[in-house]
Amino acid sequence: MGNDVTCEQLREIGAELALGVLPGRQRAGAVEHLDRCADCREYIEQLTLVGDGLLGLLPGSEPPAGFETRVARRLHQAAAHDDRSRLHGRGLLPRKGFRSRARMRLAAAAAALALAFGFGGWTVGTVLSNEAAAPSRPAEVGAGMLHAQLTTVGHGRGPVGEIYLHRGPPTWVYMSVDLADAGNMYGGKISCVLVHKDGSTVRVGTFTLHHGYGYWGAPASVNPTTLSGARLTSADGTVLATAHFGAG
Amino acid sequence: MRVIFRGRLAIRQPGRTVYPGMQRFRFPVGRLPDEALLSGLATGDPELAATFVRRFQHTVFGVAIAVLGDPQLAEDVSQQTFERAWRHAQIYDSRRGSVTTWLTAIAHNLAIDVARARRPVPVAPEDLDTLLDVVTDTATPEQLALADEASAALRSAVARLPREQGRALVMAGIYGMTGQQIADVEQIPLGTAKTRIRTAMGKLRSTLVSPKRGDHG
Known part of the structure; x- marks a missing residue:
């Protein structure tokens, strides 16, 4: 599917788009269509709500003991990395920083989110952001x-x-x-x-x-x-x- | 980390820590609204961060373990979720959904990434049926207490789906499987797999009487 997705075609693939399982090329065409079609944006937004709601039906589960402490340690380490990278940016340490990569991941994610949120909710947004910012593919x-x-x-x-x-x-x-x-x-x-x-x-x-x-x-x-x-x-x-x- | 809040924007300021928004709260942090806690997480305040994690770890880990089925992987994904929330707190927009919905989406996408990296087909058939039953079974007292009308309606609607549509929905919506992967697992044509996803989602969409985003508890 190219750059000329019709409303009818969008309705055919909308569910997969909202659930984040539409193959990349089709997704690109669909996103482009949504950029110019308010009705389809609303349609996808509703389907995205359904997808979000489906996840909301999953039961909660208590993580292993000590989880909270391990998260705190992880955040502390990440913050330390960021602070160190800030020094890199000021030329006080050799520059090859975590912060720029993290910022790029954030920026790519945020940029995709900002676009996605024009027509949908978290699911579409984070799916798009993952394409740019997934941990396995950092700022390639x-x-x-x-x-x-x-x-x-x-x-x-x-x-x-x-x-x-x-x-x-x-x-x-x-x-x-x-x-x-x-x-x-x-x-x-x-x-x-x-x-x-x-x-x-x-x-x-x-x-x-x-x-x-x-x-x-x-x-x-x-x-x-x-x-x-x-x-x-x-x-x-x-x-x-x-x-x-x-x-x- | 030194941060000043100005509206929703956290601004780093060297040498001091000021939380103008937080100073208005005169009750324990455990009673802070979710959004305020998220902002607190961004500041690096240990107490607020711990409270945030404590409040949402049950939900986040629940999503991760549902998708991955492996406690160790689920914990790693859950940790990543909170780190990502910390990094992205400034772009959270409450108009788009609740903090719970936002975190759930982050955890879900991270879990799917891990699941896809581990194996070509992220779900065993028996796991699929178990999860479908969990999603459609009568909610636990805890879930009932938290659920709103829309959530209950959605659960009922999922339960009313023909089994094959429910399976397709869970495979796509929870396990992140593509139409082709569903077709392969179910040994059906791709078009049939896509139709099942679309039909199931269409039925659920029609149950959204009042589309209030992110209030599914």
Whole structure:
């Protein structure tokens, strides 16, 4: 199923989509359809409620003794990792941090969630997020992906985020931005502008930064092979950060 | 971890810990609303985190053990669920569903990932029938106490499904099996498997009298 899923076709596969068991290619077409069809979004939302409700029928079960303590230890270790990685970001420790990976996973998940929540609930959202953020596939950069670091303009303060462009089809853009790492606590709308090799540009979406931090993702109608990079611009057109795609 | 709450956004601030939202609560943390506890989890406050885990571990582990059937794997998935909740607390949106529903979905997806990695077909036939019976049987007193009308209606609707549709529903909805996997297990054509999923879901959808998200207890 390609990019032209009809409402009738969507109703055929909607249950599988809502339950998160629709094969990837069909899912991509369905998601694209939902992006432009409010009726089908509502339909899927209702089916997602059913899926959530089904899980709610599962009986609870007491975990093994000591579980709470082990979770606490795990959270403590994760927080310690994050703190250490923050030091990496400031150049106080060698940079190859957990935080950036974690943030990317979070960003990819959140971007997918943000999109998914336009039409559905947790199930669809987390299923989509898993595609980008499953533990077994953490922030891979392979033949199907373009990746670049976002860097601030002019100050040479280093990376302030990452952009991933999944070749698709459909092509998807995910990005995570943390301008606070460069001391910029900008808040407000920013635009993601993709730059072609011939210098022309196309704005593919806007999202909001809070205190310099934000994440976003969306399908993009672009040919990935023609792209050279990306820019982040504020509402007044100021370029906040740029990225240059290397070999994918 | 030093964090300041501002609305739903947790903001790290070096040197001090301020919980403006939390300061308004004048009763034990065990009585905090789920959302407040989730926010507390994000702060790294040990007491709030422990309370959060204590409140939801029964539900989270229940989902994981139902999908995986292995206590050790289920515990690992449950731990991952709480870690993910901690990391993602800032993007939780109560308009989309309850904290319980959110956590359940996280645990479910993690469990399915593990199940898929372990074996091609994530369920043995006898496990499937057992789980279908559990889902459709009369709820325990505890479940009855927690369940709302929609949940009870849904349970009844699942129980009324023809057995083959109920099996397809459980395989897809709980074990995360694709139509093709269901077709293989049931030895039926792919189209039949898809039809069973679709028909079952359609019947359950019609039971949603008042589609209030995430209130299934």
